[in-house]
Amino acid sequence: MENTIRLDLNEIPCNSDDEDGNFKSTEAENGGGVMSENSIDDVVSLDNMDEAAVDNMLNASMENMAEVAVDNMAEAVVDNMAEPAVDMCFVTGEEFAVEGANVPYDEGDKIELQCQLEHNHCLSPKDSRFMVNYRSIDDPTAGKITNNDQAGISIAKSYNSLLVESGGHENITYNQRDVRNVVHLNRRKSRLQGDAVALEKYFQQQYEYNQEFYSAIKRDDDGRLMNAFWSDARSRAMHKDFGDIITFDTTFLCNRYRMPFAPFVGVSHHGKSIVFATTLLSHDDMETLVWVFNQWLKCMGNPPKGILTDQCKATGKVVESVFVGVPHRLCLWHILQNASRNLGKLSKWNEIEEALRNVVHDTLDPDEFDEAWGLMVEKFGIHDNAWLKETYEIRRRWAPTYWRSTFWAGMSSTRRSEGINRFFKGFVSVETGLIQFKRQYEAALKGKVEEEKLLNFNSTHKPPICDKDMIVQYVFQKAYTNTKFLEVKAECDALKLVSESKTASLVGLSVYQAIEKFPNPV
Numbered sequence: 242m243e244n245t246i247r248l249d250l251n252e253i254p255c256n257s258d259d260e261d262g263n264f265k266s267t268e269a270e271n272g273g274g275v276m277s278e279n280s281i282d283d284v285v286s287l288d289n290m291d292e293a294a295v296d297n298m299l300n301a302s303m304e305n306m307a308e309v310a311v312d313n314m315a316e317a318v319v320d321n322m323a324e325p326a327v328d329m330c331f332v333t334g335e336e337f338a339v340e341g342a343n344v345p346y347d348e349g350d351k352i353e354l355q356c357q358l359e360h361n362h363c364l365s366p367k368d369s370r371f372m373v374n375y376r377s378i379d380d381p382t383a384g385k386i387t388n389n390d391q392a393g394i395s396i397a398k399s400y401n402s403l404l405v406e407s408g409g410h411e412n413i414t415y416n417q418r419d420v421r422n423v424v425h426l427n428r429r430k431s432r433l434q435g436d437a438v439a440l441e442k443y444f445q446q447q448y449e450y451n452q453e454f455y456s457a458i459k460r461d462d463d464g465r466l467m468n469a470f471w472s473d474a475r476s477r478a479m480h481k482d483f484g485d486i487i488t489f490d491t492t493f494l495c496n497r498y499r500m501p502f503a504p505f506v507g508v509s510h511h512g513k514s515i516v517f518a519t520t521l522l523s524h525d526d527m528e529t530l531v532w533v534f535n536q537w538l539k540c541m542g543n544p545p546k547g548i549l550t551d552q553c554k555a556t557g558k559v560v561e562s563v564f565v566g567v568p569h570r571l572c573l574w575h576i577l578q579n580a581s582r583n584l585g586k587l588s589k590w591n592e593i594e595e596a597l598r599n600v601v602h603d604t605l606d607p608d609e610f611d612e613a614w615g616l617m618v619e620k621f622g623i624h625d626n627a628w629l630k631e632t633y634e635i636r637r638r639w640a641p642t643y644w645r646s647t648f649w650a651g652m653s654s655t656r657r658s659e660g661i662n663r664f665f666k667g668f669v670s671v672e673t674g675l676i677q678f679k680r681q682y683e684a685a686l687k688g689k690v691e692e693e694k695l696l697n698f699n700s701t702h703k704p705p706i707c708d709k710d711m712i713v714q715y716v717f718q719k720a721y722t723n724t725k726f727l728e729v730k731a732e733c734d735a736l737k738l739v740s741e742s743k744t745a746s747l748v749g750l751s752v753y754q755a756i757e758k759f760p761n762p763v
Contacts, residue, residue: 437466
């Protein structure tokens, strides 16, 4: 169906204002014709008016006339359309083509209005949820989405949970993109003041709530955030009991500004990783690290008894200058990974790797380590490898044989720091703002607290079974947590399978021979 209506502008009545400013029609005065100059004189006197005022008057009249023309056109289109009937198809939007619009207006000009209806389609109410005008998210649902985001739940999982709750796609008025928009809008709200200002305000609120909360922010000359350091009251309290040995790693990016996230991590009496303090860094150069380690001293009051880091040379120099006299170990896991990168292309790499691990793990004293290392290098002819030479020169920083007499809380690498990074990765990403990151960080730590409470409860009310014939097991069961007691029990059980006999005596030293006994097969 196609209807074309031709309208003569001379047939369109025009309106004007009376002397009191009231709206009236000039149709009666001019016989329904176009407003003439005489009709203008009848309404407003042109005496004592300059040329600009007259032009303004005429322009306003022309605008009124155009508005009336459009209204009359729309009424004409409606009048010529068929009445709605059953099974009739309707369009969701009409296309209008106007010809002659750019032609200067003169008396007798025609405007052609064409309504094209060939794109009609049948109504489908079930598909309205795909249309923007019909999509919406109510306040309770938006609140759930926001809470899920603050709890570290991904947008996809949050959307799927809403689908399950509502019973399917047909029962909701939004899609996953709408959910994403709600999340991003809420995150942008937290950045209205600027992440750095909001973060500083947040730290101040935490301090007012608990004065054991410690924080520090470093800005550049333009006032932009450079570094941030903080530790809550619980973390500082745990440091007093478990802060002897810490690990420090700066390789994890967790926010939209790509500032490295560097936690100070230790191990608890349950054998679980705990966070003592956290830093966000602009760089990992010496100047930044000096600031960070000095903040640790201000916060905790004393340096740790030992620290593990990666092979970053800047970190090593800063540890020596700030944590004076503190033993500093390099991550053993990174050493072995670098061995694979630097020696992995050799034809006998598999044999070299096995020999290297034997030298690292099976030697008991430094002399034995040096001898075994020399034999390995001689056997495979790798004297000239530059990486191997450099690694051997710093062996006192990473080889376990040099640290066997020192307490390291069972740690020989920064894997606990990396484990914490993987844990936080489930809550944050490189698109996370600073305030959003702080909220997610808090939510993650609360989960850690609940985990420790459960372990404390189990150690008190659900101790593992011990062999009461071995008094040492009974004593340690009462004194240790379940995790640490099971380690003692494993050592005791291993002794049952070993028989030892004294073979020699040296000056102040007895030598025993241990023979492992294999149990009889069942």
